[in-house]
Amino acid sequence: MLAKRIIPCLDVRDGRTVKGVNFINLRDAGDAVELASLYAHSGADELTFLDITATIENRGTFTALVRRIADVIDIPFTVGGGIRTIADVGALLGAGADKISINSEAVRNPAMIGLLAQEFGSQCVVCAIDVRSNAAFDCARGPGWEVYVHGGRTPTGKEALAWAMEAQDRGAGEILLTSMDHDGVKGGFSVELTRRFSDQLSIPIIASGGAGTMEHFAEVFTAGGADAALAASIFHFREIDIPELKIFLQKRGIAIRLSQ
Amino acid sequence: MSQSPSVVVVKYNAGNIRSVLCALTRLGVDAVVSDDQKVLQAASRVIFPGVGEASSAMRYLQESHLDETLLALKQPFLGICLGMQLMCSFSEENSTGCLGMFDAQVVRFGDHSGLKVPHMGWNTAHDLKDPLFAGLGTEPWFYFVHSYHATLSPQTIATCTYGDVGFSAALCHKNFKGVQFHPEKSGPAGAKVLQNFLSDHSAGGSV
Numbered sequence: 001m002l003a004k005r006i007i008p009c010l011d012v013r014d015g016r017t018v019k020g021v022n023f024i025n026l027r028d029a030g031d032a033v034e035l036a037s038l039y040a041h042s043g044a045d046e047l048t049f050l051d052i053t054a055t056i057e058n059r060g061t062f063t064a065l066v067r068r069i070a071d072v073i074d075i076p077f078t079v080g081g082g083i084r085t086i087a088d089v090g091a092l093l094g095a096g097a098d099k100i101s102i103n104s105e106a107v108r109n110p111a112m113i114g115l116l117a118q119e120f121g122s123q124c125v126v127c128a129i130d131v132r133s134n135a136a137f138d139c140a141r142g143p144g145w146e147v148y149v150h151g152g153r154t155p156t157g158k159e160a161l162a163w164a165m166e167a168q169d170r171g172a173g174e175i176l177l178t179s180m181d182h183d184g185v186k187g188g189f190s191v192e193l194t195r196r197f198s199d200q201l202s203i204p205i206i207a208s209g210g211a212g213t214m215e216h217f218a219e220v221f222t223a224g225g226a227d228a229a230l231a232a233s234i235f236h237f238r239e240i241d242i243p244e245l246k247i248f249l250q251k252r253g254i255a256i257r258l259s260q
Numbered sequence: 261m262s263q264s265p266s267v268v269v270v271k272y273n274a275g276n277i278r279s280v281l282c283a284l285t286r287l288g289v290d291a292v293v294s295d296d297q298k299v300l301q302a303a304s305r306v307i308f309p310g311v312g313e314a315s316s317a318m319r320y321l322q323e324s325h326l327d328e329t330l331l332a333l334k335q336p337f338l339g340i341c342l343g344m345q346l347m348c349s350f351s352e353e354n355s356t357g358c359l360g361m362f363d364a365q366v367v368r369f370g371d372h373s374g375l376k377v378p379h380m381g382w383n384t385a386h387d388l389k390d391p392l393f394a395g396l397g398t399e400p401w402f403y404f405v406h407s408y409h410a411t412l413s414p415q416t417i418a419t420c421t422y423g424d425v426g427f428s429a430a431l432c433h434k435n436f437k438g439v440q441f442h443p444e445k446s447g448p449a450g451a452k453v454l455q456n457f458l459s460d461h462s463a464g465g466s467v
Contacts (some may be wrong), residue, residue, distance in 0.1 A: 002422055003382040003401070040447070045382055070282050076403055076445045096278040098405075098445065121312050123378050123405045173378055204376045227376060255403045257382040 003257040004221045004249070005228035006047035006242060007206060008226070008235045010035060012081075015061040033068050039235070040075050042242045047073065048176075048230060051081035052151075056189040059088075063095050064184050070096020078126055078176075089116055093124060101126035101176055104149040107156055107163070110170060115153060117171025126206075127172035131160040131193065132180045145193060146177075152180045161200060170204050175201060176230065178208040186212030189220035189229065198225035206230050214248045221254050267458065268303035271295040274310040274317040274325060274342055276277025283444035287455055297329045305458060306333055307388050309444075310342030314408070315354035315364070319348055327359055337436045338339050340455050344431065345408060360362070361436040364413040364428055375423040378407045385429040385441070391460045392418035392430065392437060392453055400443035400449040410440065 002143055011018045016030040036047050049069070058081065067081055079092050080101030089100050106113050106127055115151045130148045136174040137144025137159045145160035164175050179190035187210055194207045205226035207220045211231035220226045234240045243259065250256045267284065269277055271293045276320075284291045290305070292299060298381035300306060308330065310317060318339035321327040330337070339347045346358050358366070369377045384399040393400065404420070409427035412419065420429035420440070430439045437457065 002320060002379065002404075025351065070287070072450060074286065074445065074447050075282060075444075076405075093276050094278065096282060098279065103431050122407070123311065123380065174380065201379075202376060204380050219435065256397070 001255040003045065003255045004218070004226070005206075006043070006245065007046045007230040008039045008044050008233045008242070009048040009050060009054050009208070009230050010236075012065065014058045014060065015065045017240035018052065025090055032073055034063055034075070035236075036073050039242065040073050043246055043257070044075065044248050045257060046075060046228070046244055047077040048135065049077065049079045049081075051099075053080065053082065056108060061099060061156050063091050066092055066095040066097050080126070080128060086112075086115060086119060089120060093120055097124075099124040099126050099174070101128040103128040103130065106167065107147060107158065110166060110254075113167055113170040113172050115175070123173050124173045125152070126176050127167040128176040128178070129160060129164055129167070130178045130180055133193075142192065143195065147159045152178075152183075161197060164197055164201055166169055166200055172203060174204045176206045176208060179210060182210030184206070184233075185210060186234070188212060188216040189224060189226070191219055191224040194220055194224035194226045194242060198227070200218055204228065211240075214245050218249055218252045218254060219247070222252075266303055267291040267305045268300055269293045270300070270308045270326070270330070270340055270343075272305060272324070274312040274346075274428050276311055278307045279442075279444045280307060280340065281317065283451065283454060287357045287451065288457065289458065294443055295324065295326055300329055300333060300429065303333075303335060306330075307457075308337065308343035308347070308438075311345060312342055313353060313358040314342065314345060314351040314358065317342060318356050318358060321359070331359060334435055336457065336460065338442055339436070339438035340395070340444070341406060341440060341442060344440055345406075345410060347431070347436060348410050349384065351408060355373045359394040362410070362413065362415050362431045362438065364431060365408040365414065366408045366410050368408050369422065369425060373423055373425070373457070375425070378405055378415065379422045380405045380458065381447075383422065383441075385418040387419045388417070390437070392432075392439075392456050393446050394416060396449055396452055398426040402439075402443070402449060402453075404429075404447040406440060409455045410438075425438075436452060 076098040078099040131145035134146040147158040207226035208230040418430035
């Protein structure tokens with residue numbers, strides 16, 4: 001049976017991980033490769049690296065990092081952050097990334113999704129969508145959500161579900177769906193949001209934003225219908241241990257890959 | 261295992277081969293990437309990866325006459341993902357006639373089956389019938405990403421199930437083997453499959 005995926009997310013700036021990481025047994029907590037390797041060995045199903053490099057000049061550092069990650073990591077990984085052109089994507093995939101995620105640029109230029117799918121295949125095109133609930137988009141089915149870009153700072157006026165369906169039709173292979181309302185609060189994923197998107201879309205949904213407990217993961221996989229769940233700080237600070245989380249989920253009857 | 265004769269990864273227009281090369285490097289194998297007939301014929305093992313779309317890949321193989329070269333190879337040969345699909349007889353993906361090493365057909369996961377397509381993520385392989393899976397227990401987990409799948413056939417050496425659909429996770433005919441999953445991305449289980457392929461002497465060649 002296809003397993004639900006657990007995906008730690010690492011923020012990288014100028015080639016180093018930035019979100020505080022609390023692994024006392026790491027020689028260098030800022031080394032993305034070492035941290036990624038530790039996650040891969042502890043049973044993470046995939047990894048995501050987001051480049052939050054401040055300057056364009058340092059973008060090359062990220063590509064170099066992706067090459068080092070690909071040398072070492074034997075599970076799939078996605079890279080994103082600041083991708084603007086087909087050449088950006090070609091360089092990252094050529095460096096060994098399995099998938100790329102695009103967010104703001106896809107909103108600015110939706111045709112980009114189709115171009116990438118055509119050039120590299122849908123399987124490597126993840127459309128990341130950051131949303132906030134907005135009563136202006138409520139409908140008969142329930143509450144509505146608005147798409148935000150630029151790291152969640154800029155509202156776009158786009159209704160989120162319609163945008164996700166457009167991204168799917170244009171060739172996105174997966175949706176990384178982040179609830180800004182829930183992100184960082186540790187009160188649980190937005191089950192309602194995830195469920196609505198999962199029911200309406202025919203491509204996999206990665207739920208993101210709000211993980212605080214193991215129960216939250218169980219909830220977003222069952223009630224939310226998520227195909228994968230992504231989290232950052234609760235893994236980095238070891239508030240949740242991935243092997244324990246996976247055993248917990250398996251005991252709840254959720255299809256999970258236990259480390260071999 | 262870096263001694264000659266070499267492991268050759270087929271160079272063509274379909275997809276990213278760096279992860280396959282990295283996986284081989286982790287196993288101590290310095291593979292050669294080539295589309296040269298002589299290099300392919302002299303290889304001890306040939307790996308045929310692939311990510312992308314079937315018809316454009318087949319067109320490229322035909323125009324470059326790589327199709328004839330690959331079909332004539334006698335040494336252990338491993339197709340991965342699209343590579344395996346191209347080794348089947350026919351793919352529904354843009355109605356493409358394929359190389360035909362295997363008698364299976366490649367069909368799309370039903371769009372109206374309620375299944376998310378692509379089939380993306382970790383799934384278990386079952387009914388393992390080949391030394392390729394030696395030492396992996398009865399239900400190893402592998403990483404899959406695909407929208408089309410090879411039907412079950414007498415040449416199926418591992419099965420997988422997605423929703424209600426059973427399909428070939430791996431196929432074998434003579435020296436030709438193919439796996440739908442990505443061994444290069446399937447953690448230690450995937451590395452073991454590659455290692456088994458490199459060290460299996462039953463198919464004739466040796467590394």
